[in-house]
Amino acid sequence: MATEEKIARFREIAAAAKGTSGSLIPVMHEAQELFGCLDYEVEKLVAQEMEVPLADVYGVATFYSKFHLEAKGEYQINVCLGTACYVKGAEMILEKIEDMLKIKVGHTTSDGKFSLEATRCIGACGLAPVMTVNDEVHGQLTVDKAERIIKRYMSETGRK
Amino acid sequence: MSEVNLTINGRGVSVPADYTVLMAAKKLNVNIPTLCYLKDVNQIGACRMCLVEVKGGRGLSASCVLPVTEGMEVWTNTPLLRETRRGILELILSNHNRECTSCIRSQNCELQRLTKELGVTDSPYERAEGEGGGFAPADEKSLSIARDPGKCILCRRCVAVCHDVQGVGVIQAMGRGYNTVVGTAFDLSLADVACINCGQCIQACPVGALKTKDDTDKVWAAIGDPAKHVVFQVAPSVRFGLGEEFGVPAGGIVTRQMAEAIKLLGVDKVFDANFAADLTIMEEGTELIGRLQNGGVTPMITSCSPGWIKYCETYYPEFLPNLSSCKSPMGMMGAVIKTYYAENAGVAPEDIYSVAVMPCTAKKFEAARPEMSVGALRGVDAVITTRELARMIKEARIDFLELAGADFDELIGEGSGAGTIFGATGGVAEAALRTAADILTGQDLREIDYTAVRGVKGIKEAVIPIGDLNVRLAVVSGTGNAGKLLERIKAGEADYDFIEIMACPGGCVTGGGQPIRSSDEKYKKDFRAARATALYQDDVEHEIRKSHQNPLITKIYADYLEKPNSHRAHELLHTHYTERELYPANI
Amino acid sequence: MLTLENLNELRQKTLTRSNLDDKRQETRVVVGLATCGIAAGAQPVFETLKAETAAVQGVNVYRAGCIGACRLEPLVEVYEPGRAKVTYTRVTPEKAKEIAARHIIGKTRLDEYSEELDFTGQLRIALRNCGIIDPEDINEYIARDGYQALAKALSDMKPLEVIETIKKSGLRGRGGAGFPTGLKWQFAAQNESDQKYVCCNADEGDPGAFMDRSVLEGDPHAVLEAMAIAGYAIGSTKGFIYIRAEYPVAVKRLDIAITQAKALGLLGENIFGSGFSFDIELRLGAGAFVCGEETALMTSIEGKRGEPRPRPPFPAAQGLWRKPTILNNVETFANIAQIILNGAEWFAGIGTERSKGxxxxxxxxxxxxxxxxxxxxxxxxxxxxxxxxxxxxxxxxxxxxxxxxxxxxxxxxxxxxxxxxxxxxxxxxxxxxxxxxxxxxEDNCMVDVARFFLDFTVDESCGKCPPCRIGTKRMLELLGKITSGRGEAGDIEKLESLAALIKRSALCGLGQTAPNPVLSTLRYFRREYEEHIRDNYCAAVVCKAMICYEIDAEKCIRCNLCKRNCPSGAVTGGKDVDYVIDRDACIKCGLCVSKCRSDAIKKKNC
Incomplete structure (x- = not known):
């Protein structure tokens, strides 16, 4: 969708939501979904359309970890660091992926392909340790298994 | 309101049912310590300093938000509470830039005071290294307000004021947990967001995290420069606040000591901006009558308050045509100093360094506006607040309270009682009514106390008969209230002929540049009312209480301006404003 | 609008059609398609089974929620007329093909793939439908007595009777402190207001907890029905479910459930013609653990930063938008319909004196x-x-x-x-x-576990009050000091006094309980703390500052895998040279251990 279309679409979303009290957060979810992140231009748009101060939008955006101010990589890798995963060595998996992608947790590779996050429990503790790549959940990980999975994605993107 | 009986520390007290425990304790002269509490503005139970024990209660409770109940037994000073408060203070101190000796708020800091009073001698914690080492950098870009995040204790009083009272909301809590800061969107400078520069956040800040952008160095430099002819103007409200900086109780009037002290700084001339207030009445009153009689845009709204002007430009640009075209009194005074005065005194305008002492932080921004320029020059070269003037006087080691006092300088030195009341909400409207009534009736009316527009209420409405006209009047202070009123006008729910709007609640006497009083002091005393009482007293003590009767005003029109709203008056004393970007920054 | 008669008809019809009960005439195949199942690969299994049996008369394949045995996912259960249920575990699409061909069609059970799940000692009330019904089909819920409790409450009971029943059942909140549910409802019922709210806390943020997710993925209507009953009891017409955005499957199923319930008139205006109306809206969290705290959750629904508010006033008096509000978590709600249907005495008969159910x-x-x-x-x-x-x-x-x-x-x-x-x-x-x-x-270090939780708390503290915002950070710093070998005498006492301070002075329940992981490990594992501080010793061989890695030359097969994988170049060695780890260069990530094929690398205290 072109930016103009996205903006028009967002205006519709905001207009429909504005009358409902407490709709700022749902609208911000939609904005992030539509634009990929909540950067200055997007938050300005949210503030304008929802008629709330920009500082409030930003305050909310920086409170909740699901909101991000910058675009994420094409593949968002989330390594679960919930208790069940942690006691089963999730940190080692995280370190391995950091090493593979040459980025630290919380960052995106320079080619914009991968973002790496440590996430709180995703509730798949029975399969600990787990990670997600975009919407796909990978469970019962070992360092080797995680490495294979990431390698697969890397080859998909033609990345070495 | 029904009364509720409770005991605090074993002493019985009866208070209205809507009281909190904190308020009830104050009635017994027990000041439960607080940091985040600001009466009527911020009552969020965040800082945990005001914890109390309640018999039968689950754990400790924040008394600032704890409603009283019948038969309640409260304890405010147990060993556990003392230990708890100290512990919390130690934690706050562990994350606070403790450069107290050189902090602007030293000795007027609520945190420092509690630290001392609650017996905390040190914080046992060290700030962890490696997280930027020190504190986030200060934001000094705004012409009016500087922010120092390292001193912020996250009490959120400023947020509540900016958001709820002023209806601006450019500062907010950002981030989460240990990384929470009070700041602006995208960590922009206050200069790059839609801040109206009113400085009410500074008034709310218990510590030195928000402060006035200091301009005293510039003024000292000008005074020290033999090539400069330094001229001061002093706004009406300053004289009703300055004394507090020297220990005078609120409501003290220090006009003459102030004039003398300024001269002792080495200033060439000191003028009373009350003169410019009178000039404003002449221009604005004439404009109003013109608009009313010729079907101009109404309601006409005053344009004295720079915080309000910026608010209007940014948030309600559709009302810009309603603004009076008059410059503010400070702007008029600046123009008059660089022209009329310069000619009379035989000084080249470019050699004059014009300083305004204002109760206001937004004036610093106003003075730099192109709309206020006088030809190629600025009308006002520097603005200092009441607090900055006090510091200059202290720095000059002048024993302020011992001064005998002096007069303002001649030519444009004196104002009327109408000028002096500009400092309180309703004052401009009242001053205008005094003059307009005389003009329209052609008489010298004696009933000139328009009490309907006095008082600290945020929105006041009145219909005042003047001659054949019934002037529908609204008086508003606080931009939050202004927003509410303008919304009602937009919705067609209200209509007026004339509206006075001041950005700061209570008007200029409680402007952002006035002495800062603690939460505790504000609880006990309404400084809006206390300073305004002095102001109306000062009005009565003036022989001349109507602007048009000020002989200096008569003289300037006769000698220089011809008549109100003349071509020359327009050139010097009027301006117009344009819409301002709500999101000015480009990232 | 659905009447009680319609509801019963629908129940009977679906029971027959879906072969849900023992009178089934056809084969019902169920695939566990909760998040765990999907993660383990249940979706292709489901599709394979559907495809393979599409042409077969008398076989129906359904999705279901969590069957309970995550480690054995993907799970497939086959119910046949007159035969015992067979559970297939760790099913792959290939296995699924075989199961379809040989068992479902061929009627021969494949013992090599099946495993009998042992539910001895378990009793399923909240989970009674999980793994059994299709959560995306309201009819299946209705077939299992769904919405009967709501019908009973609306037609036979006064609001006060509902509250009395819940009170008598002894049900206590399943989300945290265990406050009596009926009492909570009673307080909200007693407060007069033009509007009241029923909120469901589905912001299951505790790491290691996925009960609520499972209920919502497996039996979403149980929650909707209970919320409507609660609405009737307290006099509310509006409900909100606040759910983690991290639970996309649950969100989707709730969405479907709400739509279906509305379509049947089980939510909306004038339910069962009783004059009672109730509507439910979904609100997604956005990744803030603190929003599991009731006042923070409400602030978040209001569209703000999810910061808790001081209590009193309690939500039952002033909750969402300052209106009387009750908040219960998913599992609590999942018990309600069963209590209404089976009676308070039944529920109170389960469990112990103080904790029922x-x-x-x-x-x-x-x-x-x-x-x-x-x-x-x-x-x-x-x-x-x-x-x-x-x-x-x-x-x-x-x-x-x-x-x-x-x-x-x-x-x-x-x-x-x-x-x-x-x-x-x-x-x-x-x-x-x-x-x-x-x-x-024994391989976990308790100081490290405490540090893990504090790290979590610091990260998730809302930042409103100093004890939690700064206090937990200072505790974490102390724990970091201890686990990194820099601990000093007095650090434990500092931790204890800080913990006590935070417990008594933090604003909300989360802040007040944040020190618990430290206090409880100090209580039972103080020796581990002391060993870290005094002896620089981590008994579990976890804390990196106290351990090192060594290669046992005897066992080493010189395959070079450790060297190749070491991110810090700490391993040296070759075909003819013993492999050794340079302790100074080693960053103790443990990758070499996981790569080693001959179990030659050991970590140990040193």
Whole structure:
């Protein structure tokens, strides 16, 4: 969708939501979904359309970890660091992926392909340790298994 | 309101049912310590300093938000509470830039005071290294307000004021947990967001995290420069606040000591901006009558308050045509100093360094506006607040309270009682009514106390008969209230002929540049009312209480301006404003 | 509009059509398609089974929620007329093909792929439909007596009677502190207001907890029905479900459930013609643990930063938008309909004197049978760990069970015979919490576990009050100091005094309980703290500052894998040279151990 279309679409979303009290957060979810992140231009748009101060939008955006101010990589890798995963060595998996992608947790590779996050429990503790790549959940990980999975994605993107 | 009986520390007290425990304790002269509490503005139970024990209660409770109940037994000073408060203070101190000796708020800091009073001698914690080492950098870009995040204790009083009272909301809590800061969107400078520069956040800040952008160095430099002819103007409200900086109780009037002290700084001339207030009445009153009689845009709204002007430009640009075209009194005074005065005194305008002492932080921004320029020059070269003037006087080691006092300088030195009341909400409207009534009736009316527009209420409405006209009047202070009123006008729910709007609640006497009083002091005393009482007293003590009767005003029109709203008056004393970007920054 | 008669007709019709009960005439195949199942690859299994049986008369394949045995996912269950249910575990699409061909069509069960799940000692009330019905079909819920309780409440009971029943049942909140549910409803009912709200807390943020997710993925209508009953009881017409955005499957199923309930008139105006109207809206969280706290949750629904508010006023008086509000969590709601249908006495007869009914636990960590269980209150921890959980993998020793998430604590091995109730857990310095039960074995360092939780709390503190915002950070710094070998005498005492300060002065429940993981590990594992500080010794060989890695030359086969994988170039060696690890260069990531094919690399204290 072109930016103009996205903006028009967002205006519709905001207009429909504005009358409902407490709709700022749902609208911000939609904005992030539509634009990929909540950067200055997007938050300005949210503030304008929802008629709330920009500082409030930003305050909310920086409170909740699901909101991000910058675009994420094409593949968002989330390594679960919930208790069940942690006691089963999730940190080692995280370190391995950091090493593979040459980025630290919380960052995106320079080619914009991968973002790496440590996430709180995703509730798949029975399969600990787990990670997600975009919407796909990978469970019962070992360092080797995680490495294979990431390698697969890397080859998909033609990345070495 | 029904009364509720409770005991605090074993002493019985009866208070209205809507009281909190904190308020009830104050009635017994027990000041439960607080940091985040600001009466009527911020009552969020965040800082945990005001914890109390309640018999039968689950754990400790924040008394600032704890409603009283019948038969309640409260304890405010147990060993556990003392230990708890100290512990919390130690934690706050562990994350606070403790450069107290050189902090602007030293000795007027609520945190420092509690630290001392609650017996905390040190914080046992060290700030962890490696997280930027020190504190986030200060934001000094705004012409009016500087922010120092390292001193912020996250009490959120400023947020509540900016958001709820002023209806601006450019500062907010950002981030989460240990990384929470009070700041602006995208960590922009206050200069790059839609801040109206009113400085009410500074008034709310218990510590030195928000402060006035200091301009005293510039003024000292000008005074020290033999090539400069330094001229001061002093706004009406300053004289009703300055004394507090020297220990005078609120409501003290220090006009003459102030004039003398300024001269002792080495200033060439000191003028009373009350003169410019009178000039404003002449221009604005004439404009109003013109608009009313010729079907101009109404309601006409005053344009004295720079915080309000910026608010209007940014948030309600559709009302810009309603603004009076008059410059503010400070702007008029600046123009008059660089022209009329310069000619009379035989000084080249470019050699004059014009300083305004204002109760206001937004004036610093106003003075730099192109709309206020006088030809190629600025009308006002520097603005200092009441607090900055006090510091200059202290720095000059002048024993302020011992001064005998002096007069303002001649030519444009004196104002009327109408000028002096500009400092309180309703004052401009009242001053205008005094003059307009005389003009329209052609008489010298004696009933000139328009009490309907006095008082600290945020929105006041009145219909005042003047001659054949019934002037529908609204008086508003606080931009939050202004927003509410303008919304009602937009919705067609209200209509007026004339509206006075001041950005700061209570008007200029409680402007952002006035002495800062603690939460505790504000609880006990309404400084809006206390300073305004002095102001109306000062009005009565003036022989001349109507602007048009000020002989200096008569003289300037006769000698220089011809008549109100003349071509020359327009050139010097009027301006117009344009819409301002709500999101000015480009990232 | 649906009437009670319609509802009963629908129930009967679906029972027959879906072959849900023992009178089934056809084969019902169920695939566990909760998040765990999907993660393990159940979706292609589901599709394979559908495709393979599409042409077969009398066979229907359904999706279902969590069957309970996460470690055995993907799970497929086959119900046939007149035969015992067969459970297939770890099913792959290939296995699924075989199961379809040989069992479903060929009628021969494949013993090599099946496993009988042992539910001994378990009792399913909240989970009664999970793994059985298709959560995306309201009719299946109705077939299992769904919405009968709402019908009964609306037609036969006064609001006060509903509240009395819940009170008498002894049901207590399943999300945290265990406040009596009926009492909460009563307070809200007593407060007059033009609008009241019923909120469901589905912001299951405790790490290691997924009970609520499972209920929502497996039986979403149970929650909707209960919320409507609560609305009727307190006089509210509007409900909100606040759910984590991290639960996309649950969100989707709730969405479908709400749409279907509205379509049938089970939500909306004038339900069952009773004059009672009730509507439910979904609100997604956005990744803030603190929003599981009731006042923070409400602030978040209001569209603000999810910061808690001081209580009083309690939500029952001033909650959402300052209106009387009740908030219960998913599992609490999942019990309501059963209590209304079976009576308070029935429910009160389960469990112990002080804790009634059952509790769902998510078993995780170092335990063989990870998964979801529901046991009567009072079940001893030992039974859960050893019988249901099947003990600790690799023959390692049980060290502690962590319950209550970041607000809870660790129950040590010596207390393994404790019956699980609200009070007993509190007495042990832990809490019920929402039901995550993480098993910790001898390979876990308790100081490190405490540090893990504090790290969580610091990250998730809302930042409003200084004790939590700054205090937990200072605690974490102290724990970091201890685990990195820089601990000093007095650090434990500092931790204890800070913990006490935070407990009594923080604004909300989360802040007040944040020190619990430290306090409880200090209580039972103080020696580990002392060893870290005094001896620079980590008994579990976890804390990096105190351990090193060594290659046993005898065992090493010089395959070079460790060297190739070492991110810091700390391994040297070659075909003719012994492999060794340079201790100074080693960053102790442990990758070499996981790569080693000959078990030659050991980490040890040094």
């Amino acid at each position: 059952t509790k769902v636990f998510a078993l995780g960590g170092k335990i063989n049978n990870t998964g979801l269980i529901e046991v009567p209150m009072g079940t001893p921890l030992r039974f859960i760990i050893e019988q249901i959980g099947g003990g600790i993998p690799g023959g390692r020793a049980f060290k502690a069970a962590q319950t209550g998430g970041p607000s809870g604590g660790c129950i040590p091995a010596v207390k393994i015979d404790t019956p699980i109730e609200y009070e007993t857990l509190l007495e042990l310095g832990s809490m019920m919490g929402s039901g995550g039960l993480i098993v910790i074995d």
